[in-house]
Amino acid sequence: MGQGHRRTNLIDEDERIFPGWYAPVLIVENGRRVVKPMRYQCRLAGKSADYDRLYPGTYNARRDNLEGFWGGTFGYTHGITxxxxxxxxxxxxxxxxxxxxxxxxxxxxxxxxxxxxxxDMLVACLWSHWRDRNNEPELQSFAAITDDPPPEVAAAGHDRCIIPIKPEYVDSWLSPDPKNLAALYAILDDRFRPYYEHSLAA
Structure with missing residues (x-):
């Protein structure tokens, strides 16, 4: 988690979540909304422990691959950060x-x-609860869903963008129906759409 947990003073970097770090994620568990700390780099359930090394980019879940690579989570385990x-x-x-x-x-x-x-933006995420038979520590981890960027993000030189969802869709997103993926895509499509201004990070 970096060195931030040992300091008492805030620095600019504390506002950022880096892959491999932990962040609060809102999910539904036993019918109730709960916030859990999860690692920002998703290790899918059933994969080996070296999955993180083999697939280092799993902190983002591409919208065009939700039913492929992410098929075991999309429609099942959704979160919001x-x-x-x-x-x-x-x-x-x-x-x-x-x-x-x-x-x-x-x-x-x-x-x-x-x-x-x-x-604040409510970013659509997928998460997984990883367990291992060899007494490795259990891991809850997540990925932010990304899509093609809006024009101002593309013009700044980046080819992906997070998907903030609208507040009225929070319940539907957090309690997905895997038999109705079309409704979930509709939530992602009808996203909150601010205009993004950019600057060099501190």
């Missing part, structure tokens, strides 16, 4: 809206994307 911004690595020249100059090396920078009207 609350964020006010998201962060992405992009090429500096793309963020600056230009081509690479002759001889210039591609340089990565981190951009912070926030709604132009500051507010």
């Amino acid at each position: 609350v964020v006010s911004a998201f962060y992405e690595n992009v090429s500096r020249h793309k963020a600056e809206g230009r081509e690479l100059a002759p001889g210039e090396k591609d340089e990565s920078v981190v951009l912070e994307f926030r709604p132009s009207e500051p507010q």
Whole structure:
């Protein structure tokens, strides 16, 4: 979880959730909403412990692969995490809206994307409860669902974007019906759609 749990003073980095770190995730358990700490990098149930190394990108779940790679969770174990911004690595020249100059090396920078009207966003997630037969510690972990970016995110040089859902869909999202995936896709499609402003991350 990094070093933040040993400090008493806040720093800018504390606002961010990095893959492998833990974050609060809202789920429904036994018919009640509960918040659980889960690792932000999903290890799917039934996979081996080295899954994290083999699939390091499982902190994001692509919308176009929800019934494929994520088929055991989509329609079954849904969550929501609350964020006010998201962060992405992009090429500096793309963020600056230009081509690479002759001889210039591609340089990565981190951009912070926030709604132009500051507010919390309810990010659609999938989660899994992993257990192992070899006495490994149990793990609850999650992934944020991502989709093609809106124009302003694409123009800043990134090709994916989180999906914030509208508050009126929280109950339906957290208690999904695996026999009605169309209703779940409809929630993702009718998403909360702010305009994202970006800046270089601190």
